[in-house]
Amino acid sequence: MNVAVLTEISSFAGLLEKLDYLSASDVESVRQAYRYADEAHLGQLRNSGAPYITHPIAVAAMCTTWKLDAHALMAALLHDAMEDCGITKTDLIERFGAPVAELVDGLTKLDKLEFSTREENQAESFRKMLLAMAKDVRVILIKLADRTHNMRTMSDMPRTKWGRISAETIDIYAPIAHRLGLNQTYRELQDLAFKHLQPWRYDILSKAVTKARSRRKDLIKTVRVQVEASFASLKMPVQIFGREKSLYSIYKKMDGKHLSFAQVTDIYGFRLVVPTTIDCYTAMGLMHQMFKPVPGKFKDYIAIPKPNGYQSLHTTLIGPAGINIEFQLRTHAMDMVAESGVAAHWLYKADENDAPSTERMNAKWLQSLLDIHDETRDATEFFEHVKIDLFPDDVYVFTPKNKIITLPRGATVIDFAYAIHTNMGDRATAAKINGLPVPLRTEVKNGDIIEVTAGSTNNPNPAWLNFVKTARARSKIRHHLKSMALTESVDLGEKLLSLAIRAEGVVALPAHNTSNQAIWDKLLRFTGNRDVAELMSDIALGKRIASIVAKRLAKLLVDSGKKLDTLLITRERFLATDKVAASSIILDGSESASVQYASCCRPVPGDAILGYLGRGEGLAVHVSDCNTVQRLQKKDAERFIPVEWSDEPVRNFEVGVLITVVNGKGVLAKVSVALANAEVDISHVDMGKELAQEAIDLRFILSVRDKAHLEEALNKVRRTDSVISATRIIPTRTSN
Numbered sequence: 001m002n003v004a005v006l007t008e009i010s011s012f013a014g015l016l017e018k019l020d021y022l023s024a025s026d027v028e029s030v031r032q033a034y035r036y037a038d039e040a041h042l043g044q045l046r047n048s049g050a051p052y053i054t055h056p057i058a059v060a061a062m063c064t065t066w067k068l069d070a071h072a073l074m075a076a077l078l079h080d081a082m083e084d085c086g087i088t089k090t091d092l093i094e095r096f097g098a099p100v101a102e103l104v105d106g107l108t109k110l111d112k113l114e115f116s117t118r119e120e121n122q123a124e125s126f127r128k129m130l131l132a133m134a135k136d137v138r139v140i141l142i143k144l145a146d147r148t149h150n151m152r153t154m155s156d157m158p159r160t161k162w163g164r165i166s167a168e169t170i171d172i173y174a175p176i177a178h179r180l181g182l183n184q185t186y187r188e189l190q191d192l193a194f195k196h197l198q199p200w201r202y203d204i205l206s207k208a209v210t211k212a213r214s215r216r217k218d219l220i221k222t223v224r225v226q227v228e229a230s231f232a233s234l235k236m237p238v239q240i241f242g243r244e245k246s247l248y249s250i251y252k253k254m255d256g257k258h259l260s261f262a263q264v265t266d267i268y269g270f271r272l273v274v275p276t277t278i279d280c281y282t283a284m285g286l287m288h289q290m291f292k293p294v295p296g297k298f299k300d301y302i303a304i305p306k307p308n309g310y311q312s313l314h315t316t317l318i319g320p321a322g323i324n325i326e327f328q329l330r331t332h333a334m335d336m337v338a339e340s341g342v343a344a345h346w347l348y349k350a351d352e353n354d355a356p357s358t359e360r361m362n363a364k365w366l367q368s369l370l371d372i373h374d375e376t377r378d379a380t381e382f383f384e385h386v387k388i389d390l391f392p393d394d395v396y397v398f399t400p401k402n403k404i405i406t407l408p409r410g411a412t413v414i415d416f417a418y419a420i421h422t423n424m425g426d427r428a429t430a431a432k433i434n435g436l437p438v439p440l441r442t443e444v445k446n447g448d449i450i451e452v453t454a455g456s457t458n459n460p461n462p463a464w465l466n467f468v469k470t471a472r473a474r475s476k477i478r479h480h481l482k483s484m485a486l487t488e489s490v491d492l493g494e495k496l497l498s499l500a501i502r503a504e505g506v507v508a509l510p511a512h513n514t515s516n517q518a519i520w521d522k523l524l525r526f527t528g529n530r531d532v533a534e535l536m537s538d539i540a541l542g543k544r545i546a547s548i549v550a551k552r553l554a555k556l557l558v559d560s561g562k563k564l565d566t567l568l569i570t571r572e573r574f575l576a577t578d579k580v581a582a583s584s585i586i587l588d589g590s591e592s593a594s595v596q597y598a599s600c601c602r603p604v605p606g607d608a609i610l611g612y613l614g615r616g617e618g619l620a621v622h623v624s625d626c627n628t629v630q631r632l633q634k635k636d637a638e639r640f641i642p643v644e645w646s647d648e649p650v651r652n653f654e655v656g657v658l659i660t661v662v663n664g665k666g667v668l669a670k671v672s673v674a675l676a677n678a679e680v681d682i683s684h685v686d687m688g689k690e691l692a693q694e695a696i697d698l699r700f701i702l703s704v705r706d707k708a709h710l711e712e713a714l715n716k717v718r719r720t721d722s723v724i725s726a727t728r729i730i731p732t733r734t735s736n
């Protein structure tokens with residue numbers, strides 16, 4: 001295989017000759033694109049000194065060998081216009097329509113991607129390519145043509161750039177060409193990169209191959225003549241192509257297996273193209289009768305195609321003079337796929353008779369993407385995952401181990417965690433996207449790499465229900481909360497009843513054992529509950545009032561002969577405020593369904609708080625001077641119970657904050673930065689509707705550790721430029 005076997009096309013006239021497969025109006029569109037690009041690049045020169053437009057023309061010409069459609073050819077001609085000539089996407093949409101503009105835009109964006117060629121980041125580079133590719137494979141084809149032309153003209157470039165560009169070509173572009181089945185491009189890219197990476201070795205090897213070729217010329221000719229004769233006797237039409245390994249693949253083989261050039265035996269080969277699949281097998285038999293096959297070298301890629309869609313029969317035969325010769329046998333259709341891979345789709349379009357369905361071709365290139373992503377993964381699974389074109393409502397994100405997870409658009413980190421495993425979701429405590437810490441409610445985007453930290457206990461937060469998108473996450477959270485709610489409310493009810501009964505002069509609840517069975521049974525008859533657990537849960541949910549149940553229980557105990565502790569009664573009833581620590585409920589944020597932090601005042605650790613036992617709603621925790629508390633205390637004082645913060649809350653708490661700012665560009669960003677600096681997460685922001693005004697109110701819900709943390713954050717925000725004021729939102733009597 002020689003480098004630069006194709007004659008370069010550098011004029012539009014030359015390109016025109018290749019457009020015979022397009023309609024007259026398509027040719028006219030391509031001409032328009034050429035004129036526009038020509039004008040845009042006017043005065044710009046390539047490194048060789050040639051006018052710049054020769055490059056886009058060459059790229060478009062390469063695309064014609066794959067018979068790409070008019071839109072793709074137009075995009076090829078315009079591919080550097082946005083980057084180099086200050087032309088905008090809008091200009092292109094107006095001039096050539098959205099499809100062409102999208103392709104050019106895709107190419108421009110692809111150019112901006114930083115491809116790392118270091119081993120550990122290859123997966124990352126592939127991922128970027130994959131996502132670009134999944135949108136429209138034509139973008140990648142044009143990009144490969146662009147890269148091929150740049151490699152062909154690399155000698156004009158400064159030598160200092162050869163290494164980086166060649167390494168990138170070998171590491172990224174050549175494998176992609178290979179996986180897409182563009183074998184010719186694959187070999188050419190590798191050889192060109194090899195030539196510029198190791199000019200000296202390339203030179204020596206190239207001379208050795210030339211020498212070997214001339215030495216074996218007679219042999220090759222003999223074999224060809226013999227093959228032709230036997231096919232003629234069989235009356236089977238055949239096309240015979242001599243083929244040679246690419247220099248780079250010979251080099252790799254020598255390097256990898258520590259062989260000398262003379263030891264690399266399978267340099268020569270023939271490709272035989274026959275009419276039908278059955279003919280391939282017949283021809284194979286014929287060849288095996290002519291020359292002795294090398295054992296273990298026969299491969300049936302027709303029955304089992306390669307992941308990139310490649311099909312052929314391979315066999316190595318021992319030719320005259322004991323030289324190994326490799327034969328590949330395939331049909332014309334297989335040959336097209338073998339040489340042009342995914343582009344065979346367009347090649348076939350030009351030749352409708354032999355066209356496989358578009359669907360099958362799509363399946364092929366999707367399957368080849370699979371191969372890029374991970375050699376070992378199951379094809380069907382990946383196939384499910386990369387139909388971005390077909391399912392624009394999905395996003396594709398990655399685990400740290402490069403597994404692709406499909407989620408609906410708008411899905412959050414929590415949805416992702418549940419998609420991986422129920423345990424991962426139930427235990428999620430923190431997350432990183434692309435290496436940066438993010439709140440669990442963060443919406444995920446295409447291509448994000450997401451890492452979730454799981455705690456040691458199951459602890460789904462009911463607040464997650466407000467933002468999860470997937471049914472799976474929703475039902476898993478609900479399921480967990482339901483089972484949690486029961487055990488938790490039983491515990492809470494028990495605590496509440498123990499507190500209440502102290503005020504009746506009983507130090508502790510009677511144990512649930514047989515000697516107390518009669519008392520508990522009587523109590524259950526009084527409350528109408530089936531069992532103690534249900535009673536406790538009812539108390540926790542406010543369906544039964546603890547103090548009333550406690551009074552009855554105390555009476556039952558007295559009736560059974562128990563003496564009340566009168567000192568305790570006095571202490572509990574009249575000195576309650578001094579004994580808060582001994583008798584109140586401790587909150588650390590780990591409670592789920594049975595305790596709600598009121599959304600009117602949003603208490604945080606450090607606030608003075610009160611618990612209100614609503615009817616059937618469980619315990620609501622308010623800031624003591626919240627106006628809801630003031631209102632309820634007038635009519636429902638007995639439903640309030642003492643609560644206090646644990647010294648070590650286990651999570652952050654949400655708090656409402658009003659920030660008034662001078663309206664202007666970027667002001668929200670400035671506030672966000674200040675909050676981020678204070679390590680405060682923004683759970684929600686409401687910008688109001690008066691955007692046109694000079695000063696606007698931003699209402700945030702922030703997630704903070706405690707009151708001190710909040711104060712610190714507010715101070716940071718107040719010092720931010722454009723901020724007029726920043727205050728916590730609590731509906732107190734004074735604020736009404």
Ligand code: MN
Nearest residue numbers: 055079080146
């Ligand atoms: Mn270019």
